[in-house]
Amino acid sequence: MNFLFSFIVLAEIFAIVAISTNLLMGVVGIFSVAQAAIMGCGAYAYAVLAAAGAPFFPAVCGAMMIAASLNLLTALPSLRLAGDYFVITSFGTQLVATAVFINWVAVTGGAAGLPGIPVAEIFGVRFVTAGEFLWISTVALALMAFSFWCLLRSPYGKLLHAIRLDEIAVSASGRKVLRAKVGVSLVSGAYAGCAGALYAVYISFIDPISFDIHVSVLVITMVVIGGARTLAGSIIGPFLLLAIPQLLTLLEISSSLVGPVRQLIFGVILIACVLWRPQGIAGRSL
Amino acid sequence: MTFLDVAGVNKKFGGIAALTDCTFSIRSKEISCIVGPNGAGKTSVFNVITGFIAPDTGTIRFKGQDLTKASRHERIEAGIARTFQNLRLFEELSVMDNVMTCLASEAGNNPLTAIFRPIHTEAILRAKREKAREFIETVGLSHKADDLAKNLSYGQKKLLCVARVLATDAELLLLDEPTSGLAAAALDTMVEMIHKLKASGKSLLIVEHNTQIVRRIADEVLFFHRGTLLAQGKTEDIVSDKELGSIYFGGGH
Numbered sequence: 001m002n003f004l005f006s007f008i009v010l011a012e013i014f015a016i017v018a019i020s021t022n023l024l025m026g027v028v029g030i031f032s033v034a035q036a037a038i039m040g041c042g043a044y045a046y047a048v049l050a051a052a053g054a055p056f057f058p059a060v061c062g063a064m065m066i067a068a069s070l071n072l073l074t075a076l077p078s079l080r081l082a083g084d085y086f087v088i089t090s091f092g093t094q095l096v097a098t099a100v101f102i103n104w105v106a107v108t109g110g111a112a113g114l115p116g117i118p119v120a121e122i123f124g125v126r127f128v129t130a131g132e133f134l135w136i137s138t139v140a141l142a143l144m145a146f147s148f149w150c151l152l153r154s155p156y157g158k159l160l161h162a163i164r165l166d167e168i169a170v171s172a173s174g175r176k177v178l179r180a181k182v183g184v185s186l187v188s189g190a191y192a193g194c195a196g197a198l199y200a201v202y203i204s205f206i207d208p209i210s211f212d213i214h215v216s217v218l219v220i221t222m223v224v225i226g227g228a229r230t231l232a233g234s235i236i237g238p239f240l241l242l243a244i245p246q247l248l249t250l251l252e253i254s255s256s257l258v259g260p261v262r263q264l265i266f267g268v269i270l271i272a273c274v275l276w277r278p279q280g281i282a283g284r285s286l
Numbered sequence: 287m288t289f290l291d292v293a294g295v296n297k298k299f300g301g302i303a304a305l306t307d308c309t310f311s312i313r314s315k316e317i318s319c320i321v322g323p324n325g326a327g328k329t330s331v332f333n334v335i336t337g338f339i340a341p342d343t344g345t346i347r348f349k350g351q352d353l354t355k356a357s358r359h360e361r362i363e364a365g366i367a368r369t370f371q372n373l374r375l376f377e378e379l380s381v382m383d384n385v386m387t388c389l390a391s392e393a394g395n396n397p398l399t400a401i402f403r404p405i406h407t408e409a410i411l412r413a414k415r416e417k418a419r420e421f422i423e424t425v426g427l428s429h430k431a432d433d434l435a436k437n438l439s440y441g442q443k444k445l446l447c448v449a450r451v452l453a454t455d456a457e458l459l460l461l462d463e464p465t466s467g468l469a470a471a472a473l474d475t476m477v478e479m480i481h482k483l484k485a486s487g488k489s490l491l492i493v494e495h496n497t498q499i500v501r502r503i504a505d506e507v508l509f510f511h512r513g514t515l516l517a518q519g520k521t522e523d524i525v526s527d528k529e530l531g532s533i534y535f536g537g538g539h
Binding site for chain 1: 336338358359362363367368370374375376377378379383384386387388390393394395396397398399400401404407408410411414450453454
C-alpha cells in the first residue's frame, strides 16, 4: 500500500510541475527546458528555510516566491525573443542552475546533496509516511489545479492564448505582451517552486541529479503525452509516465536493463503520440 | 482642428526608401482612402502611424499629441487602431474571445486577480463578454459568436477584424485592404459597414486598391507613389485624373 501511496505522491508533485510547464509552454508558447532547475530552486530554498527553523507553510511560501523571482529573473532578458530562441536561453539557465547546485557546497551540500530535511508538520500534526503525506500533496495539487483553471478561464487566460497564436496582433490590439509574459513567468515559477518544496520535504533528501536537464525533458514529455493546454493532460501525463518505471520493477528483468527499457518505452509512447495523437491524450488543439 | 498629421516622414530599409518625405493630414469623421500602385508605401504608412516601424525622421501627431516615439499601446490609448492585410486573427480562439482580447479595458488582465479573486474575475469576464457581444452584433456576426475564428468564411473573418478594431474604442481606424478578396455580396456588406462606422462617428483611413470601391466610400483620396504623397483631394478629382491613372495602372513614371 505504501508503494502505491508513494507513487501517487510523486505523481501529484510532478503534476504540479506539469501544470507549471503547461502554462508556460502549452498556453503561452514559451518553450522552456529549465523547469527542473526552477523546481530545484524551490526545493533547495525550502531545505534552507526549513533548516533555519521555518515552519512548513512559511517555508513553502518562501520557496514559491524564490522560485517565482528566479524564474522571472532568468526569463526576463529573453522574454522579448520570439518563440524558439527561448529554448536556448532556458537550456543555459538549466545548465547554470545544475552547476550552482553542484558547486555552491555551503548551501546546497554539493554533489552529495542535502540530507535530513525535516518532516512536514502542520499545527503539531506530523506527516511522516507516504499515506500521511498524500493529504498534503493532494490538497496542494487541488489548489494549484484550481488556480490554473481559474487563470485559463479569466480574460488573462484568453490573452495568454492570444499571445501564443499571434503576438503581433496582441500588441496591435493595445495589450502589453511583455507584462503578460512577466505575470505568467511568476505564476509558473511559483507552481514549480511549490512542487520543489513538496519534493524536498517528502523525499527528505535532495541532490543536483534530482533537478537536472533529464528531469526537465521528462516533464516536457509528460505535458506532450498528457496533453497540452488542458488540466487533465497535466495530470494524466505524470501519472502515466511515472507508472512505467514502477511497473517495470514488478517485472522480472535484470536491474541493468530497467533504465534502457524505460527509455525505450518512453520513446515508443512519444512516437505513438506524435503519430496518432499530436495534441496528447487529453490535449486540445486549441 | 488638426486630427492626424504626418510630417516629413522618411523610412529606409537598407538602401531602399519605403517612405520619402511623406507629409499629409487627414480630417476627423471622414473616410480617407490611400491608393497607389504596389510598393507605393501604403502599408508602410500604416506601420509608421501605428508604431510597427519607427520612422528615420519625421513626426506623427494625433489631435496635437506627438506620438512619434509612443509605444503601440500608447497609440491605441490615444485613439488609433489598425487591422492587417493578412488579418492576423487568433484563429484557434472563438469569435467572442477574439473580440474580448481587444477590448480597451485592462480589467481582468492580471494573473493575481484571476487566481485570488475568481468570483470577481468571473464578473469581469461576464461584463467583458457583454461588451464584446455589442461589437460582434455591430458587424453582424452574433450567430457565429461561439465559433472558432478559423471556421469563418473569408468575408466573416474580415468583419471580425472590424469588430476587433472597434473593440479597442479607438477613434481613428486604419483598415488595411478591408475589401480585398471579397465576393460581391460580402463586398457590399463591407462597404455598408464602412459607411456605418463613419455614421457612428469614427474616422477612417483605408488602404484600398479598387477604384470602384474608392468612389463608393471615400470622402478624400491620398495618392501614393514610390513612398511619397503625390496628390490628395476629393475622390472624383483624384480617381478621374488621367496622369495618376496611368501611374496607377503601370506605364507612367
